[in-house]
Amino acid sequence: MTSLSDTLAIDNLVLKNRIVMPPLANDFSSPDGEVTQKHLDHYQARAAADVGLVIVEHSYVVTEGKMTVKQLGIHNDGLVEGLTKLADTIRSSGAKSAIQLTHAGANTSQSVCGCQPTGPSNIPVPGRDETPRPLETDEIRALVGAYRDAARRAREAGFDAIEIHGAHGFLLCQFASPYTNQRSDQYGGSTENRLRFPLEVIKAVRDETGPGFPLLYRFGASDFLQGGLALDEARKIAPMLVEAGINILDISGGLCGSRPKDLKDLPGFFVPLAQSIKAVVDVPVIAVGGITDPVFANSIVVEEKADLVAVGRALLKNPNWAREALEQLAD
Numbered sequence: 001m002t003s004l005s006d007t008l009a010i011d012n013l014v015l016k017n018r019i020v021m022p023p024l025a026n027d028f029s030s031p032d033g034e035v036t037q038k039h040l041d042h043y044q045a046r047a048a049a050d051v052g053l054v055i056v057e058h059s060y061v062v063t064e065g066k067m068t069v070k071q072l073g074i075h076n077d078g079l080v081e082g083l084t085k086l087a088d089t090i091r092s093s094g095a096k097s098a099i100q101l102t103h104a105g106a107n108t109s110q111s112v113c114g115c116q117p118t119g120p121s122n123i124p125v126p127g128r129d130e131t132p133r134p135l136e137t138d139e140i141r142a143l144v145g146a147y148r149d150a151a152r153r154a155r156e157a158g159f160d161a162i163e164i165h166g167a168h169g170f171l172l173c174q175f176a177s178p179y180t181n182q183r184s185d186q187y188g189g190s191t192e193n194r195l196r197f198p199l200e201v202i203k204a205v206r207d208e209t210g211p212g213f214p215l216l217y218r219f220g221a222s223d224f225l226q227g228g229l230a231l232d233e234a235r236k237i238a239p240m241l242v243e244a245g246i247n248i249l250d251i252s253g254g255l256c257g258s259r260p261k262d263l264k265d266l267p268g269f270f271v272p273l274a275q276s277i278k279a280v281v282d283v284p285v286i287a288v289g290g291i292t293d294p295v296f297a298n299s300i301v302v303e304e305k306a307d308l309v310a311v312g313r314a315l316l317k318n319p320n321w322a323r324e325a326l327e328q329l330a331d
């Protein structure tokens with residue numbers, strides 16, 4: 001029987017337990033996207049208190065894909081020095097590290113990203129009123145290269161793994177979703193076409209890292225939105241992500257916060273999504289959503305609903321959550 005405190009090996013990466021700090025944006029950066037002392041202190045506190053895998057918050061791969069003014073960036077080589085300090089801090093505190101690569105697409109505003117927000121189609125995401133400009137094919141190709149360059153920087157900085165953000169209504173999620181993607185070219189329409197850009201990104205990142213380097217994909221397995229991506233289709237897509245080179249699926253949901261009200265505060269609100277995806281893939285799956293109780297977290301692993309458990313807001317509130325949880329379970 002596997003439990004929360006057990007190790008997990010994925011290729012060359014050995015996690016000391018199954019507790020994950022999911023990406024949690026802090027807006028601690030300078031306006032140029034640099035790592036600051038606040039980042040080092042914040043991640044050090046959680047990594048030193050027994051989190052197995054720390055996934056550093058969403059980091060933009062090009063300035064046009066920036067969502068907030070003080071968001072962390074990974075869009076130019078000048079940022080590698082600070083990112084190296086961050087990866088070193090997490091490693092020397094005893095945890096493994098990943099960094100999340102992202103592009104906001106339509107989920108930003110001109111005042112932040114410096115241009116008209118872009119997306120698959122001219123359809124605003126929920127909660128935003130600026131109409132995005134549909135990306136041209138050559139722009140999509142250039143963005144694939146930007147993700148690849150960002151992956152190189154992540155490796156140079158010394159992160160143990162990379163997570164590609166394909167959830168929550170960000171650009172890759174916007175392409176996968178039939179709600180936001182209404183293109184009629186090779187990047188829109190069928191499942192295969194809507195997934196073309198995300199799969200090209202995964203392959204480019206895998207090409208950059210070579211084999212044996214763990215790649216995670218944060219996959220929005222349901223938009224919970226009329227006309228959006230639903231779980232049935234997500235179960236078809238998950239094996240395609242693995243086939244393209246993903247080693248761990250981090251399962252979330254919602255498109256810019258869309259989520260049924262009755263799910264909102266339910267403990268483990270996205271665990272059923274993770275469980276359903278786990279049944280169709282042969283790679284480890286991370287479950288997330290409203291997990292605060294150590295016994296409940298442990299039961300998710302013991303009952304094989306997921307292989308890893310991500311604890312977000314509870315870790316923000318209490319940096320020692322993982323240590324205290326493991327102590328409580330040992331008792």
Ligand SMILES: Cc1cc2nc3c(=O)[nH]c(=O)nc-3n(C[C@H](O)[C@H](O)[C@H](O)COP(=O)(O)O)c2cc1C
Pocket residue numbers: 022023024025026057058100165167168218252288289290291310311312313314
């Ligand atoms: C302040 C805050 C920042 C977040 N930033 C990110 C992010 O950068 N990338 C991401 O994929 N999810 C982000 N999320 C979502 C979390 O990773 C997590 O999935 C969500 O909070 C649900 O888990 P929880 O109920 O344990 O907090 C953020 C959530 C919060 C509350």
